[in-house]
């Protein structure tokens with residue numbers, strides 16, 4: 153492989169102190185994701201999937217171990233990592249609910265430092281790709297869960313980052329959106345971008361290039377390649 157891995161997890165762990173006791177949310181996870189790979193993070197409720205993604209997204213500090221995004225340590229080079237990634241970590245409350253979907257996308261695009269002329273091109277392109285054009289003029293609070301989920305992935309894709317970090321992007325989308333969403337992710341992988349997504353949907357995991365299984369749960373993978381194989 154040439155160049156740095158898109159993502160490297162080295163014995164990544166996180167524990168919290170809950171009522172005076174240390175509880176491990178994530179235990180020594182190691183994995184390596186190449187540019188162009190689609191990766192599923194699976195495991196039962198509480199296995200640490202969201203925790204792992206939040207660490208990669210620089211929102212939570214690991215207790216030990218490291219996560220490296222394209223050569224940058226997520227704990228020590230937060231701003232550099234943030235410029236390299238696009239994130240969708242749960243849709244609730246992460247948008248300005250009184251603003252329209254369109255205004256939210258342009259606001260977050262500006263926050264990412266994307267220039268106006270590119271924003272004007274990217275939003276319609278992403279909206280068409282994820283079939284959310286009709287939602288754009290609507291106040292975000294009026295959108296259904298599935299529509300919000302698609303809007304959240306569209307937001308993550310703004311600026312076409314080299315690594316997408318998506319927490320259960322397929323959780324509330326319908327069949328039609330599921331295929332659109334999958335195709336959108338695959339298209340990005342084919343252009344050398346990488347996608348790390350948490351999912352409980354084993355048929356989605358089976359379509360990924362790599363499966364990282366957390367929590368020692370028996371996920372019963374129908375296919376796919378497991379980390380470390």
Ligand SMILES: Nc1ncnc2c1ncn2[C@@H]1O[C@H](COP(=O)(O)OP(=O)(O)OP(=O)(O)O)[C@@H](O)[C@H]1O
Pocket residue numbers: 168169170175176177178195196197198199200201202203204
């Ligand atoms: N801020 C926190 N304080 C204390 N414990 C936490 C905190 N965040 C997560 N945990 C604990 O860490 C463990 C892993 O949680 P996490 O949300 O990462 O699991 P998950 O695999 O995403 O689960 P799910 O499938 O339900 O989304 C759980 O036991 C959870 O209670």
Ligand SMILES: [Mg+2]
Pocket residue numbers: 201202203319350
């Ligand atoms: Mg979770």
